[in-house]
Amino acid sequence: MAKNDKLEHNFFLFKRLIENYIRSGKSAENGEMTFPVPYGKIKSVRLCPEPLEFISALSQYGNNKEQCRACFERLSRNFKRIELQPQSDIWWNTSADQLNIRFGIEKNTDNPVATQLGDITVHGLIAGQTGSGKSVLLHNMIFNLMVEYSPWELDLYLADFKRVEFSKYMDESHPAPHVVACAATGEIRYVLSLIQHLVNCMNAREDLFKRMGFEKISKFRSFYPDIVLPRILLIVDEFQQMFLEASAKESELIQRMLTAIVKKGRATGVHVIFASQEMSGTLSRSALANFRMRVALNCDPNVSMDILGNRAASSLEKGYVLVNTSDYSEATNRMYRVPYVETEITTEQKEKGLSSYFDEFLKMISNITYKQGFSKNSKFYQEDFQESFDEGLLPVLHGISSYRKSIRDKYFDAFTLGRYVTFSSKKYDIQSFFVERGRNKNILAISPRVEDICYLQKLFVANLCSIDNNENIVHYIYSFIASSEKMYRLDEELSQYMGNTVHLYRTNEELAVIKELFTRMKFLRPIFDEVETPLQFALLNYQRNIEDEIKKRPDLRQVREECIPIISETFKDITIENGVVKCAEISQNEGRSVLSKIARNTADFCMYQQSPEKVFPRRIVWLIGVDVIERLPDWLLWMMKNGMDYNTLFICLSATEFDSMTQLAKSCDYIFLGGTNRRIYDRLNINYTQRDPDSIVLDMVIRSSGEERSFKKYRCEFGMQESERMQDKKLQSVTLFKTVLKTTIRE
Structure with missing residues (x-):
């Protein structure tokens, strides 16, 4: 094969890979290759969930090794069991001792020789300038991992700040079965929460091994050969971008979490690979020193020195990569030719019904996994994806309406907000909160974007009025923002729901109505x-x-x-x-x-x-444009403090920062913020994360617990078309709920 010919990624590589992997060296009598069996004579394996889910059950036994092992073995009886089906050219290895990272065909041996992530080399760095083939290398590595290891042997976490490459693994029809979470986003909070989840998993694993008397994951796996606790691999593309997006506080948190992973990853089977054009401005040199697997495509000489310890990568041809896990001298570099992974095809090929190699590969792996009866609760976060208001939110509200009725004695209500912008291992990742009964249990929402103020009104109305029990809710609307009223008529929306009594006021003087009440x-x-x-x-x-x-x-x-x-x-x-x-x-x-x-x-x-x-029906007092009230009267603050004693919730909204903002915030336990005015966040002592001016994310904090949350807005329209949609909205939402319910029952 000529040096410049493109090396395609295909199954001949895997055949050759297996040939080099067979440990026995024996062949079948007919001369055909004997494929390895990863679990020996074991016909089925039990899949150990993350110890984070059950470690509390062992806490009662302290560090008593025998009792902790006995408790674990009792729990393991309920672990999901996989009956192993014979495979020919995939899933021939286990991750019990290490992960084999295969970059391509090594120049010296002409074989796909692996670099191990295990006890000695735990983490890795990859660098390459734009156009050097970094994406192709990452796809190649991931494909080789998915072929060598079954999905229950490897948990892949992918983060892509370019928002393009890794999203390909989450195709709805055949998502990559090894992937637990994929973050195609520049939303730093999601990636931070993803890393925090891995730190939590790692700590729980460490606790489990310590209580049971195991030094590391390989010892645990050896003691329980029929129980699989997978290794975890986090791959972050454009790693440097994470630090550019992060605030000083977030950067400090990243440093702290990654330092923890560097220290404990070896024993717990948690590995990270960071890829970027360069690593300056990221981790400290002492932290980077723990990333012993150094990988470089063509890059600047200085970057080559930082990554490899030598300048060899500065003259590297496209399609080749250098790897060093030794003394970082040029003599110990290993060169690989990276197979090309076809991810796109032409329009003409699509019209002929053809698919890319990437899609065909995922389809194959996905189908085999499905036949094996295995699946993961995979999470895919797309920063720009928005569900529609009617199709995303309303069926959820109808589905939980009975539950919301049942909690009324304890809580004023429960509000559903939107999709998390932080990682959650829960099956359902929709943000919600309870409005408690107590002092100062009101809502304050501030955003310079009037659209946010209108959206929150619409969101709160959908929650308050989604329980169809003809309950009488009395609304006192004080509308002081003309632009908001032009965009969204709260009074008209509320009037669509049976049971609502609506009073609309537009002047400060009319506050006397609720004062008298x-x-x-x-x-x-x-x-x-x-x-x-x-x-x-x-x-x-x-x-x-x-x-x-x-x-x-x-x-x-x-x-x-x-x-x-x-x-x-x-x-x-x-x-x-x-x-x-x-x-x-x-x-x-x-x-x-x-x-x-x-x-x-x-x-x-x-x-x-x-x-x-x-006598005290549920009352909602809406103060839209609360900033217009120049000085908050004492009687109003008293009312807000004690409103729940009279079954009354105050919802205060403002499109501007105002003098009495911090005073009002003391009367509101639930604060919603949007926009890019950092001063508002600082004055209210709430963490600010950089965002685009047209961000679809809103922030929320519960003051009494200090809990900060963020959620995506649902897609909806405001203006003239809004009133046209009100008439048939309830009918549409009920129909949608019935459709969702039928689908759920079938599944």
Whole structure:
């Protein structure tokens, strides 16, 4: 083969690879190659989940090795079992001792000689300038791993800051079965959380081995030959970009997590390979020194020195790679010719029904895995992908409506927000939170983008109104942002749902409406809880009303107390059961007298004793443009602090930073932020992550727990078309839910 001829990645490489791997050296009687059996005579294996899932069960036994082993063995009886099916030219190896990284055909031997990631060489670095073939090399490495090791022997985690190459492994029709998570994103928080998950897994593995008396993963695997705990390999492409995207605090976190992996990865079977054009501005030299597998494609002489320890890669031809795991001298470089992996085909080929080698390969591996009865809960994060509001959110809300009804005694409500922008090993990765009952349990949302303010209104409405039980929810809307109202009419949206009572106000002066409402509730609620009968309530109601007046005018005491016998006579025969009707008669007969007012309050008391939600229905006070309220009055802050006592949630929204923002935030346990104004984040003491101005991500923090979350917005439209969609939205969402439910049942 001429030096410049393209070396295609195909199965002849694997045949040759297997020939060099066979340990026995024996051949079948007919002269054909004898394929290795990775588990010897074992016919089935049990698949050990990440110890993170069960390590707590061993904690009760401390470091008692025998008891911990006995506990583990009891747990292992419930591990998923795979009945091994004979394979010919794939999955001939196990990862018990190491991972073989095969870059291509070694120049000196003309064979696909491997570089081992194991006890000695644990992690690796790859460098290559633009156009040097780094993507081809990575595909080649991954393909060779997927051929040599079964999916239950290797957990692959892929992170691609270019957002292109690794996403190919997550094709919906045949995703790569070895991949646990693929992050095609520049969203630093997702990658950070992915690495943190690996650190957590690594720590749990270390804890498991320590309790059971094993030094490292290979000893564990040797002791339990029929139990498979896979090695983990994290590959990050454009690794340097991660540091460019990260804030100073995030960079510090990356350094800390990767230092932990470097220290513990060898024993726990966790390996990382970082690829980039260069490594400057990333990890410290001491940390990089632990990455003993150094790989370089054609690159700048200085980069070659940093990676290989010599300048040889600066003159390397495309299609070749140098590897050094020794003393980093030029004499110990090993050269490989990298097979080309075809990932794209022409339009003409597509029209003929042809597929690329990449797709055909994944299809083959995926089909074999499916027949073996194995699958992973794979996660694929695409930064720019958005589900539609109607198809993504509404079926979820309908699906959990019964659960949300059941929690009303403990919580005000549960809100579903959107897809995580951090990694989660859970099957369902939709962000949500509970609105608790307690002090200062309100919502504050701030974003310079009016679209975000409109979106959050729409999101909250969908959550509040998705339970179709004709519940009466009273909404007080204070709309102070004209641009928001033009884009999204909250009052019209709410009116579409049965049971809603909507009051719309547009001036500061009209805040007096809720002030009067809460003043009355603040006065009555303690009396409701203090007395037992309507008569007791009527008397105490009157006495509390005249207390302040008598303090100022003691001479009025005798006159006011003359009414007490009249009140006693009027309300003596009223019971809780007949109170509403009887009090209505008294109120009608007495007109606007004191007795009439007492009768109306007593009717509320009787109703409260029978059904509290009728007196204190769920109320939502919307303050849209809360920044317009120049100085937050004390009565409003008191109302917000104690609103849950009266079944009331305040939702405050602002499109600008404002003076009383931090004061208001103290009354709101749930804070939502968007946009790129870092000052807002800093003033509220919330971590800020760099983002594009048109980012589809919103942040949320729960102040009482200090928990910070982020989620993707669902795709929706605002403007003229919004009102046209309101009429049939409920019908559409119910239909969608039924479709999703039927699909779930079939699966």
